[in-house]
Amino acid sequence: MRKIHVREIQTAIVNAIKNIHYHIRPDLKAALQQAGETEASPLGRQAIKLLLENAKMAAAGVHPLCQDTGMTILFVEMGQEVNVIGGDLEAALQAGVRQATEEGRLRHSISVHPFKRVNTGDNTPAVVHYQIVPGKGCKIYVMAKGGGSENASVSAMLLPSAGDTGVQDFVVNAVRENGAASCPPLILGIGVGGSFDTAPWLAKKALLRPIGQASSDVETAELEKIILEKINTLGVGPQGWGGSTTALSVAIETAPCHIVSMPVAVNFECHSHRLAEVKL
Ligand code: SF4
Numbered sequence: 001m002r003k004i005h006v007r008e009i010q011t012a013i014v015n016a017i018k019n020i021h022y023h024i025r026p027d028l029k030a031a032l033q034q035a036g037e038t039e040a041s042p043l044g045r046q047a048i049k050l051l052l053e054n055a056k057m058a059a060a061g062v063h064p065l066c067q068d069t070g071m072t073i074l075f076v077e078m079g080q081e082v083n084v085i086g087g088d089l090e091a092a093l094q095a096g097v098r099q100a101t102e103e104g105r106l107r108h109s110i111s112v113h114p115f116k117r118v119n120t121g122d123n124t125p126a127v128v129h130y131q132i133v134p135g136k137g138c139k140i141y142v143m144a145k146g147g148g149s150e151n152a153s154v155s156a157m158l159l160p161s162a163g164d165t166g167v168q169d170f171v172v173n174a175v176r177e178n179g180a181a182s183c184p185p186l187i188l189g190i191g192v193g194g195s196f197d198t199a200p201w202l203a204k205k206a207l208l209r210p211i212g213q214a215s216s217d218v219e220t221a222e223l224e225k226i227i228l229e230k231i232n233t234l235g236v237g238p239q240g241w242g243g244s245t246t247a248l249s250v251a252i253e254t255a256p257c258h259i260v261s262m263p264v265a266v267n268f269e270c271h272s273h274r275l276a277e278v279k280l
Contacts, residue, residue, distance in 0.1 A: 002083065009089065011096075016278050017142060018103060022065065024065065025211075031185075069108075071126070075205065090128065129204075143274065152181060158170065171227050176236075184240060187248055189269065194256070213251070231250070
């Protein structure tokens with residue numbers, strides 16, 4: 001068994017969180033730069049220019065990419081031949097979020113209870129998804145998920161007869177209704193299949209894919225392309241100012257499902273898209 005100390009995990013989480021709030025992802029920057037060249041709307045181009053300027057200013061380390069520091073989402077893929085030593089894994093992950101919030105001077109964005117609305121004061125708890133995988137590695141995806149784009153996200157139980165056109169309509173309608181309020185250009189994660197609870201999880205997992213990377217399944221990749229094209233004809237545009245760049249990418253993850261069901265979910269992600277991959 002390979003041993004990994006919880007201290008090592010905590011340090012990696014702290015560094016990742018501090019980094020994603022101040023440094024734009026290279027794939028996102030490249031996608032925005034490209035959109036800045038192809039966007040036909042002058043206002044849309046201006047919005048993209050401002051977003052790139054904002055990213056440049058954030059890199060100075062004084063102001064984060066966005067004031068909404070989001071909810072921390074962790075996808076932990078733990079090798080089954082790893083022995084976590086030195087303490088409790090979940091406690092180390094949450095301590096990492098707490099430490100990064102303080103050291104990174106990040107806004108406190110989490111409420112203790114949905115009705116009581118008292119701030120936890122340190123951005124904990126993070127939402128943690130665990131998966132046991134083969135091997136001796138430990139991979140953790142670290143995401144800071146903004147509330148505005150999360151609020152636009154929706155799920156539904158479609159019938160199988162809806163087919164892939166039903167999924168297209170569901171996603172495009174969701175963007176038509178909520179796209180402008182979720183800080184576009186968007187990155188859309190779509191989950192199709194599984195059970196009622198699986199589809200939103202798949203949708204969030206789809207956001208882990210690098211921007212522009214197509215599904216390895218040919219038919220799913222084609223569907224991603226069709227949905228992206230349809231969304232970009234809606235005219236929402238960067239920051240909702242109008243234009244052809246409403247979304248930068250669409251990623252779909254699927255899972256087997258019941259013969260009478262077709263769960264679908266779309267997780268909206270905004271232009272800040274703070275995401276890192278930590279390998280231990
Ligand atoms: S949706 Fe994204 S860009 Fe908009 S306020 Fe929230 S974190 Fe910031």
